[in-house]
Amino acid sequence: MKLGKVEFCHLLQIIALFLCLSGMNQAEPSRSRSKPYFQSGRTRTKRSWVWNQFFVLEEYMGTDPLYVGKLHSDVDKGDGSIKYILSGEGASSIFIIDENTGDIHATKRLDREEQAYYTLRAQALDRLTNKPVEPESEFVIKIQDINDNEPKFLDGPYTAGVPEMSPVGTSVVQVTATDADDPTYGNSARVVYSILQGQPYFSVEPKTGVIKTALPNMDREAKDQYLLVIQAKDMVGQNGGLSGTTSVTVTLTDVNDNPPRFPRRSYQYNVPESLPVASVVARIKAADADVGPNAEMEYKIVDGDGLGVFKISVDKDTQEGIITIQKELDFEAKTSYTLRIEAANMHVDPRFLSLGPFNDMTTVKIIVEDVDEPPVFTSRLYSMVVSEAAKVGTIIGTVAAHDPDASNSPVRYSIDRNTDLERYFNIDANSGVITTAKSLDRETNAVHNITVLAMESQNPAQIGRGYVAITILDINDNAPEFAMEYETTVCENAQPGQVIQKISAIDKDDPPNGHQFYFSLTAEAANNHNFTLQDNKGDVSPYLSGAVNLY
Numbered sequence: 385m386k387l388g389k390v391e392f393c394h395l396l397q398i399i400a401l402f403l404c405l406s407g408m409n410q411a412e413p414s415r416s417r418s419k420p421y422f423q424s425g426r427t428r429t430k431r432s433w434v435w436n437q438f439f440v441l442e443e444y445m446g447t448d449p450l451y452v453g454k455l456h457s458d459v460d461k462g463d464g465s466i467k468y469i470l471s472g473e474g475a476s477s478i479f480i481i482d483e484n485t486g487d488i489h490a491t492k493r494l495d496r497e498e499q500a501y502y503t504l505r506a507q508a509l510d511r512l513t514n515k516p517v518e519p520e521s522e523f524v525i526k527i528q529d530i531n532d533n534e535p536k537f538l539d540g541p542y543t544a545g546v547p548e549m550s551p552v553g554t555s556v557v558q559v560t561a562t563d564a565d566d567p568t569y570g571n572s573a574r575v576v577y578s579i580l581q582g583q584p585y586f587s588v589e590p591k592t593g594v595i596k597t598a599l600p601n602m603d604r605e606a607k608d609q610y611l612l613v614i615q616a617k618d619m620v621g622q623n624g625g626l627s628g629t630t631s632v633t634v635t636l637t638d639v640n641d642n643p644p645r646f647p648r649r650s651y652q653y654n655v656p657e658s659l660p661v662a663s664v665v666a667r668i669k670a671a672d673a674d675v676g677p678n679a680e681m682e683y684k685i686v687d688g689d690g691l692g693v694f695k696i697s698v699d700k701d702t703q704e705g706i707i708t709i710q711k712e713l714d715f716e717a718k719t720s721y722t723l724r725i726e727a728a729n730m731h732v733d734p735r736f737l738s739l740g741p742f743n744d745m746t747t748v749k750i751i752v753e754d755v756d757e758p759p760v761f762t763s764r765l766y767s768m769v770v771s772e773a774a775k776v777g778t779i780i781g782t783v784a785a786h787d788p789d790a791s792n793s794p795v796r797y798s799i800d801r802n803t804d805l806e807r808y809f810n811i812d813a814n815s816g817v818i819t820t821a822k823s824l825d826r827e828t829n830a831v832h833n834i835t836v837l838a839m840e841s842q843n844p845a846q847i848g849r850g851y852v853a854i855t856i857l858d859i860n861d862n863a864p865e866f867a868m869e870y871e872t873t874v875c876e877n878a879q880p881g882q883v884i885q886k887i888s889a890i891d892k893d894d895p896p897n898g899h900q901f902y903f904s905l906t907a908e909a910a911n912n913h914n915f916t917l918q919d920n921k922g923d924v925s926p927y928l929s930g931a932v933n934l935y
Contacts, residue, residue, distance in 0.1 A: 438488070438525040442496040443532050449489035452479065452525060456486050457508040459517045467511045472504035472522070479504065479525065488525075496527040497564045529566035531626060535575045535616035537561050540630030548604035548636040549736075550597050556586065556634055559593040561616030576621040580629065582612030590621070595632060604636040605673040640678035640733040644670035646746040653707075653748070657715040658755040662708055665694065669704045670727035670744055679703060680730045690721035690750065707748065715754040716788055723748040759785040759795045759838035759848035766852040768818070772826040773859045780809070783816040783850050785838035793840040800835035800849075808832060809854070818852065826856040827892045862892040 438453045460466040470481040470488065479502070481488050502525045508518040537559060544557035565572035576590045587598040595612065612632040619625030646668070653666040672679040683696045683705035693711050698704070705725065728743035736742075761783060768781035787793040797816045799809060809832070810821045816836075831853060838848040872885040887903070903919045 438523065439528045440490050440494055440525055441528045442494050442530055444490070444493055449480070449491050452488040452490055454486050455481065455488065455506050455508075457518050459508065460486075465511050466517060467509050469507040469509060470504055471507070473502040475504055478502070481506075494527050496529045496566060497533060499527065500566075501526045529569045529572055531565055531570070531572035531619060531624075533564040533572075534626035535561035535563045535618055535628040537614075537616065537628060537630035540632075542630065542632040543635070544595070544632060545635045545637045546597060547639050548608075549601055549639055549641055552597055552600050554597045556595045556597065557632065559588075559595065559614050559616075559630060559632065561593070561628055561630075563618050565618065571619045571622070571625075573618060574620045575616045575618050578615050578617070578621070580613040580615050582610060582614075582632075582634075585610055586612055586634065588614055595634075602636060603641075604638055605642065608636050610634045610636075638675045638678050639736070640674055640729060640731055640742075641736045641739065642673040642678075643740060643742040643744065644672045644679075644681050644727040644729060645744050646670045646727065648746065650747040650749065652751065654751045654753050655709075655713065656753045656755050657713040658757070659709060659713060661710065661712060665707045665709060665750060666748065667699075667704045667706055668725065668746065668748065669702070670746075672703070672729070677731050678729070678733075681727050682730055684726045684728075685723050686726045686745075687724035688722045688747075690723045693721060694723060694750070696723075696725060707750075713752050714788075715752045716790065719752050721750045721752070723750070754789065756840075756843060756846055757788045758846040759840060760788050761785045761836075761838065761848060761850035764851065766850065767855070768852060769855045769857055770820065770824065771857040771859060772824045772861070774820050774824060776820055776822060778820045780818045780820065780854060781852075783811075783818065783836050783838075783852065785816070785848050785850060787840055787846075791842070793842045795838045795848075796841055798837045798839070800837055803833060803835045809834060811836060818854075824856050826858045826894070827862065829856065831855050858894045864889040865892075866890075 440450060440452050444450045455468050455470075457466060464484065467483040468481050468486040469483065470476070470479060478492050478494070479488055479490055503522060504525065505520050505522050507516055507520045509515060510517050539560065542557055542559055546554060546556045559577070561575050561577070563573040563575055567573040577588045577593045578590065579586065579588045579595075583598070585597070585599050585602060586595055588595050593614070593616070595614070610633070612634060613629055614632055615627050615629045617625045617627040647670075651666065651668055655665050659665070668683075670681060670683075672681065681698065681703055683698055685691060685694065685696055693709070693713075694707055695710050696705050696707050699706055705727065707723070724745060725748055726743055726745050732742050762785065763783075766781065766783055770778060770780045774780075783797065785795050785797070787795060796813045797811050798813065799811050801807065806822065808820065808822045808824065809818055811818050816838075818836075834852050834854065836850040836852055838850065840846040867888045867890050870885060870887055874884045878884065889903075903917060905915075905917045909915070
């Protein structure tokens with residue numbers, strides 16, 4: 385017949401009570417005049433008290449008061465002249481005494497885990513005088529433990545982590561169960577641990593509660609979390625012991641045991657030749673089953689005819705390899721490139737090198753697509769010269785542009801009139817020959833900067849631009865001019881030969897070696913002998929000198 389937890393506890397109570405009463409009954413005839421054993425540290429004095437050692441079984445479930453023991457004084461002759469008084473912890477409320485016999489009973493169910501013992505005092509009084517016949521004495525009633533508390537995991541449920549691929553026997557976490565029963569009495573508080581759920585992956589040390597790995601090479605990528613159920617059972621795990629359980633969630637933490645792998649052996653991307661430098665051509669990604677730093681990788685272009693034209697970098701957030709252009713693409717020069725790209729882990733764990741190389745290779749082919757490009761001039765800047773004396777229609781020079789596309793469409797030329805508002809020049813639409821359209825004046829504009837447009841005949845929207853600087857050469861077409869209007873005064877007492885005015889001239893023309901001017905008096909002024917003009921022979925600062933002649 386199986387017993388439940390409550391019935392089993394009651395059975396233990398009855399057995400313990402029987403043993404306790406048997407011991408008391410055997411000890412009752414003996415008498416002691418010394419203090420009880422729990423006062424053995426004090427000086428021994430004679431006593432007339434007689435008592436047994438008092439123990440009370442906890443959790444007594446009976447309906448009658450539980451017999452504890454008997455107080456008796458050797459002064460008591462049994463004639464009813466002595467009465468017994470009980471005081472102290474629980475007196476009257478928990479413990480009562482028969483004043484005639486000295487028998488003590490417990491009236492309430494006691495719990496050792498709430499209070500393990502009670503300290504009381506006893507007195508024997510003369511019934512007639514109500515005076516003590518014995519000195520008051522102190523004694524203790526201890527509560528006898530039964531196994532009525534199951535082990536409890538006060539810190540559960542637990543969470544823990546252990547690196548994947550750990551060796552068998554690697555410690556994961558320690559669990560601890562506590563039992564409120566008396567650890568000094570019997571096996572009620574002696575706990576052993578076992579694992580109810582979590583085999584064969586983990587085990588638990590029966591005495592310490594340390595959980596360890598039980599299988600080698602547990603792979604996080606296959607399963608990253610395990611739920612364990614751990615049992616703690618008292619009575620050293622024997623039948624009839626009480627038990628408690630807790631859960632332990634164990635997470636396998638990642639190690640770098642997986643190399644990067646490209647999902648494809650080759651890739652192909654089409655790119656227009658007009659894509660600007662630094663533009664992204666493609667994104668590729670090697671798969672890595674690891675996470676965090678263990679999945680970080682770097683990419684390199686290790687071979688191919690695209691070295692120097694493309695480069696690859698890593699996106700730190702997505703771990704993608706980003707291929708970008710380093711040089712301009714030209715479909716007419718090269719129509720495709722092949723790149724050999726490597727992906728490698730940045731943080732390699734030496735323990736797993738035996739699993740194979742921690743890198744992978746793939747091939748990326750980049751196809752350059754033709755784009756209808758505008759015409760291109762043979763020179764970015766043309767320099768031309770023409771004399772300001774050139775007649776209208778004089779040829780100044782020629783520009784040339786071509787269609788860089790395979791179609792090599794014919795080109796037509798025109799002048800951007802925003803750069804030639806006065807329309808000094810014309811250009812032949814077919815040949816690119818530039819001619820004068822108006823008379824030129826170097827002194828008005830010495831250099832003309834014009835923009836020439838080249839348009840594809842088949843697609844006028846495709847327009848190329850060339851730049852022409854036309855320098856106007858000078859001719860001597862301007863007479864000298866006095867720098868200013870001169871008006872001179874002279875004192876009447878001026879001495880002959882005194883300089884009274886300096887004069888200068890300018891010329892709008894621009895000969896290479898500078899101007900040389902020659903000064904002379906007009907015919908009318910030459911007859912006036914009061915003044916003379918001295919010419920400095922081409923010096924730019926001649927002066928007029930006057931001499932006063934006396935008559």
